[in-house]
Amino acid sequence: MRSIGLLVFLLVLGNGLSELVAQENSGAVGSASISFNRDVRPVLAAACFRCHGQDAADRQADLRLDVAQDALAKRESGNAIVPNRPDDSLVLRRIVSSDPDKVMPPPDASRQLTQEEKEILRDWIAQGAHYQKHWAFEPIGHSEGLPLVQGEQSAKQGSGRLRDWIDKTLIEQAQQKRLQVQGAADPRTLVRRLSLTLTGLPPEIQDVDTFAQSPTQEAYEKLVEKYLSSSHYGEEMARHWLDVARYGDTHGLHLDNDRQIWPYRDWVVSAFNANMPMDRFIVEQLAGDLLENPTQSQLVATGFNRCNVTTSEGGAIGDEFLFRYAVDRTSTTIQAFLGLTGGCAVCHDHKFDPLSTREFYSMYAFFYSNADPAMDGNIQTTSPFLKLSTPDQQAQLDRLSQERSDALSELYRLANRWSSQPSRKLANGSEAAVSTTHVWVDDQLPLGATQRNTTRNADRWSLDEVASKMGSRALVTEFGDKFEQTIQGGLVPMWILDQGQLSVWVQTDLDEPPEAIFIEIKTDKGSRRWVWADDDKDADLVGAKADRVVGKLPAQGAWQLLTFPTDGLATGAIVSEIKFGLYGGICYWDGLSITGKVRPEDTLRSDYQAWWKQHGKKPVPNLDTELFRGQNLLQAIQEGESSEVGKQLSSQVKTYFVAWIDTNVPREILQARALWATLDTQFRMLEDRIPGTMIYRDLGKPRQAHVMLRGQYDAKGQAVEAGTLAALPAIRKSDGNETRPLNRLDLARWIVGKENPLTARVTVNRFWQQVFGIGIVKSSDDFGTQGTPPVHPELLDDLAYCFQAGGWDIKRLIKEMVMTQAFQRDAKVTEEGLAKDPENRYLARGPRIRLDAEQIRDNALAVSGILERKLGGPGFRGYQPPNIWEPVGYGDSNTRYYIQQHGPQLYRRSLYAYVKRTAPVPFMSNFDAPNRESFCTRRERSNTPLQALQLMNDVQQMEAARCLAERLLKQSAQEDSSYVDDLFRWVLSRSPDEYERRQVLGFLQKTRERLASNPQDAERIARVGERWLEANLPPDQVAVWTLVCNLVLNLDETVTRN
Secondary structure (H helix, E strand, O other), X not given: OOOOOHHHOOOOOOOOOOOHHHHHOOOOOOOOOOOHHHHHHHHHHHHOHHHHOOOOOOOOOOOOOOOHHHHOOXXXXXXXXXXXXXXXXXXXXXXXXXXXXXXOOOOOOOOOOOHHHHHHHHHHHHOOOOOOOOHHHOOOOOOOOOEOOOOOOOOOOEOOOHHHHHHXXXXXXXXXXXXXXXXXXXXXXXXXXXXXXXXXXXOOHHXXXXXXXXXXHHXXXXXXXXXXXXXXXXXXXXXXXHHHHOOOOEOEOOOOOEOOOHHHHHHHHHHHHOOOOHHHHHHHHHHHHHOOOOOHHHHHHHHHHHOOOEEOOOOOOHHHHHHHHHHHHHHHHHHHHHOOOHHHHOOOOOOOOOOOHHHHHHXXXXXXXXXXXXXXXXXXXXOOEEEOOOHHHHHHHHHHHHHHHHHHHHHHHHHHHHHOOOOOOOOOOOOOOEEEEEEEEOOXXXXXXXXXXXOOOOOEEEEEOOOOOOOOOEEEEEOOOEEEEXXXXXXXXXXXXXXXXXXXXXXXXXXXXXXXXXXXXXXXXXXXXXXXXXXXXHHHHOOOOHHHEEEOOOOEOOOEEEEEEOOOOXXXXXXXXXXXXXXXXXXXXXXXXXXEEEOHHHHHHHHHHHHHHHOOOOOOOOOOHHHHOOOOHHHHHHHHHHOHHHHOOOHHHHHHHHHHOOOOOOHHHHHHHHHHHHHHHHHHHHHHHOOEEEOOOEOOOOOOEEEEHHHOOOOEEEEEOOOOOOOOOOOOOOOOOOOOOXXXXXXXXXXXXXXXXXXXHHHHHHHHHHHHOOOOOOOOOOOOOOOOOOOOHHHHHHHHHHHHHOOOOHHHHHHHHHOOHHHHEOOOOOHHHHHHOOXXXXXXXXXXXXXXXXXXXXXXXXXXXXXXXXXXXXXXXXXXXXXXXXXHOOOOOOOOOOOOOOHHHHHEOHHHEOOOOOOOOHHHHHOOOOOOOOOOOXXXXXXXXXXXXXXXXXXXXXXXXXXXXXXXXXXXXXXXHHHHHHXXXXXXXXXXXXXXXXXXXXXXXXXXXXXXXXXXXXXXXXXXXXXXXOOOOOHHHHHHHHHHHHHHHOOOOOOEEO
């Protein structure tokens, strides 16, 4: 049996340490100098810290090996580590022991030490067992002679260029590794590499040809400046950042409904294009709302902290999700900006890094007082929400708002005067009934009414200003399957009149008529559906019996008045819902109204009763709730003023009723009511046209944060105040006011503070990863002890120092990277180079990586000439295989069914593709794009048969190939070989060699022969996708060249940045 104590000090449940010696170390063993950070910490972190590290709860033998004070302390049972005396150190004795009851790690541990790692630990102890603070927490230093940077100058700095400094450092390290440094890349290859890196798009052929004729560094620098100035640069940079921000177009949980936050995505694009300094970029996203007099743009930036997934699931516990949202925002902030795995400290102290649970919840306190609700309501615009009006729009809104307010005051003045007159009878009278008409749905919904998508599958449900019969707007329903849209009654009474006749104006779309349409009215005494369909089969599509069909489907493309009796609905019944429905196609509705008979003296009682019933016997907003206590108010209304309760109805209620409900009032009140309704409609119509976005704000009164024991939302531990990590420099209040609590602005400025050693390192490493394919620190999301050490630690610090001192200038940093000889080298790899540096971390050869998912698609669209280059706007829904959304969609979700868009939207950049988190775009997922449910800084690159299948057969790819073929054939008549040359130049930025030309021409001939005997296949290929085939091009030739173009688009070189 193993004894307790030091016998168990190296028990591990660890991760494998990748590339520790083979790539990261200098190979120093024996007499060579051993560095704790470079050589020893990775070994201990992988094999020891789980049981002998930061986490006190799981610590074994009361021994810590991550801090010198504890590891070197004297112990009665023997010292764990004795500097300069490895044989007297119990740590080493247990490591080299052959006794299975004593050896550490134990034989059943998942991570065992290699012989080389054991020798590293022995040599380190022999050399004095010198500890170092983890490299990432050390202050950012810089090398002697580092080139001058903007902002700060030092006598120790040289006068060269940063790009030369980078090259000097890389060449020295490549030589130490005995790697052969490649020469310059072919000029055409280099232009393509540069364009794809900076814009995510292939270069224009003119740029390639011009540079190939004169490939000087001056010409190359001009190209760099051109691409950095392109608006597409911001799109490419934003693509990487949106992975970090976990941006999506849906809420992410349960119904996964649509959310409106795309202006935040557009803000990111604009920020990169404007070269916003990185420190400001961070501050505005974390705390733009707390800046003095924040601009609209700064408020939009706070959408960063609204990108987390949310829910409104029935039965969900609000406290739990407020906790989960704050944990997500805290973890994302720590990992996005500090490069630490903060989520590991939610339940317990971090096992490897200096981050305690208490410190995590101190940072959590910055985000726990969020003003957004626990339940998102399954709506687009969960508050806080900001309308993004232009100055002109805002001026119009302000004017209409004032006019509406004035009209409301006048209406209440008139109503108050009328209601103060002697009361009218509420009892039945004897006057003869008269005909009257009530319009229920016209330019606006009834007062207080709401609309909801009953089946949650609508592509459009709106008040349309163009297609209207009455007034200025009509309701529109559109969908490719069964669809229902419901208007739920508000404060205005809607009730069935005696001898009632319903009427509604309907227009079915000329190009896309529905197969059946219906109206259903639900009351407190039953419901009834009226269907218009050409036959019983079509009626069945909307779930209607044949006896419910009241007419044929209206003629297409013209307004038609449909009139039908209210048979089946009880007179006086209160309408609670009106459903407009259809199956397939598009339909416009306008002016739903009821005509019937009513006695004038009954109006007050009937309206009052309907108003009360429809409101559910609950207090009316903005009215004195004391008036509505008890269950006898309805009785009082029915009995009139003969009851005591009826006499107590306040003038406020009477005024409200007269102003909005009563129909038996003087014309001036009706006119004042109509004027207000008109102004309100104009205001809402203008407001509806203005896009908005979800933003972040705090509550006026902050919530008290606690350590949540074991990471459970309902297990409150010790109360905590906002704070940061003790291992990093102390946080200060940005305005110097020590009397107030810390806020998010303090946190943001602490994150970008000069003393913070992590943010600049993490940021430049991420940009290095974008440019060269892999970071100086490979684990770009983990700068802690479990992450991979930097392969060029001094260079990382030099870059971070220059970045900070140079004003956090992103474009300048990116430019210096792409101007290096390292970036411009030939990517050709030798067998020896692949063996010594398989991931090209020492950059003895040029960077060669497969394009990301978005780049593959955008590249195909661009070279085919059909890319829609419009910037910004809502996400688009392009081609997608069937049945992707439906299996994961709930019946009530408005993203249950996928509705593909048409026209130019199909060809937009992939950055703007609509991201449904529970069912991401298949093309993106297939090529390793994240689902955006959580933070991601580094995409893995897989190679699967599905990828090849998709590239060969996807509609988007095939259509791009067809349009590329048309682009070729629209040129003046040429030989086939000339077409092949142009094809390679457009797609690969180079001409084919003779072998490639022969292979493609051979494939061309075989394809011609095959399609000549299969004309139907040729016709189908020539018309793939939605773009019209060029009228003057023969379909058979287009089909042949489509397959040739598709072949070239599938080349490994095409989908690679080489």
